[in-house]
Amino acid sequence: MDTQSLQAFLAVADTQSFSRAAEQLHLTQPAVSKRIATLESQLSTRLFDRIGRRIALTEAGSVLLPQARHILFTVEDSRRALANLSGHVGGRLTLATSHHIGLHRLPPLLKQYTQRHPEVELDLHFIDSEHAYQGVLDGTLEMAVVTLAPHPFEQLHVVELWRDRLCFVCAADHPLASQRRLSLEALCQYNCVLPGAKTFTRSLIEQRFAEAGLQLPVSISTNYLETLKMMCSVGLGWSLLPEKMIDSELIELGVDTAPIHRPLGYLVHTNRTLSNAARRMIEELESA
Structure with a gap:
């Protein structure tokens, strides 16, 4: 199993669509279909049922789903840990925020951050706070700046800012x-x-x-x-x-x-090695 095939599998599972998965991965739909077919061939089992336009995980697909997330999480964590050794602040920072915070709290901070760290590619997502929590939990988001939950999550490090x-x-x-x-x-x-x-x-x-x-x-x-x-x-x-x-x-x-x-702040996964880009973002947030 290669990581590209696993990424395609997760994208299709999350979007329940080959076309939307292709858009998310910046690939063509045939390329996504080929990666899924390769993975199914390697595992000798069908991962998706295709009923009309509906895509659903098979039992085997449901078993693979959490394992695929864990494998990709571990691979990305290892890459970040190695990249951090150089001290370089660059690469992609996948950050989610709510529409309200993005409009009323973050603009000056993001402007300052991008000026100080021009080599960071900000992958900014405007989503509901509740979805941002899930994204940080499942590893699709490195961090989020959102309305904080009224109850704690054991796997998350949460810091109130405002x-x-x-x-x-x-x-x-x-x-x-x-x-x-x-x-x-x-x-x-x-x-x-x-x-x-x-x-x-x-x-x-x-x-x-x-x-x-x-x-x-x-x-x-x-x-x-x-x-x-x-x-x-x-x-x-x-x-x-x-x-x-x-x-x-x-x-x-x-x-x-x-x-x-209502408390507003940032959250990261406790088991995730943060990139240097994320560490600098946290410094900007806490100093602001």
């Missing part, structure tokens, strides 16, 4: 805007627009209302905070948004509850 205060807000012409002080119960009489149900931010908000025995009246949800801001500003419901996003389009509400903060 705290976002979440503000209760509504449109200037919303019925709540004229009220000087509100209870959580009063808020629940009106629809709200919030992050998706499975996000770390939503879980923080739900916990606060659940502690008061209340259920959130969510009418619309999306993981894009800029979209939430727009929906809130046109009167589709009240919301909770980071303090940095509050402007003249929104009215901050006075609510009788302790401030809600």
Whole structure:
């Protein structure tokens, strides 16, 4: 088994598509198919069932999947460890961040980093924080700068860098805007627009209302905070948004509850040898 065939196998397994795997690997679809065929020939077993346009792992494919991830993880870790010996800061840094952090926290830092380390190829992914956690866990991402999970992960080294205060807000012409002080119960009489149900931010908000025995009246949800801001500003419901996003389009509400903060920071895998590029990125983050 060669690493290129294993990379093709993982790409097809993750995307459930030969064409999307080809795009991800910057190859042609026939090249990906050939690598999978070679791997199946070497192992004398079929790895994927092709039913119409649907691709699914066979039982053998499911057995190989975690082993393939482990093999590639070990190979890449060895390459990084050897490259680090020279002290050179270059190569690819696969970094994930959320859209909000990418817009509001990282631009000055990324500009400074790229100026100081021009030989680093930044492979930047804008994805949900929850998906970034999974990417660092399975080794497809070297590090992530995201909203931190409310519970620890044993395999991850997590460092908080910032705290976002979440503000209760509504449109200037919303019925709540004229009220000087509100209870959580009063808020629940009106629809709200919030992050998706499975996000770390939503879980923080739900916990606060659940502690008061209340259920959130969510009418619309999306993981894009800029979209939430727009929906809130046109009167589709009240919301909770980071303090940095509050402007003249929104009215901050006075609510009788302790401030809600969400932690932001970076995470890396505890068993991964970090590249020099990642080490320098961490230095930039911690100094900022």
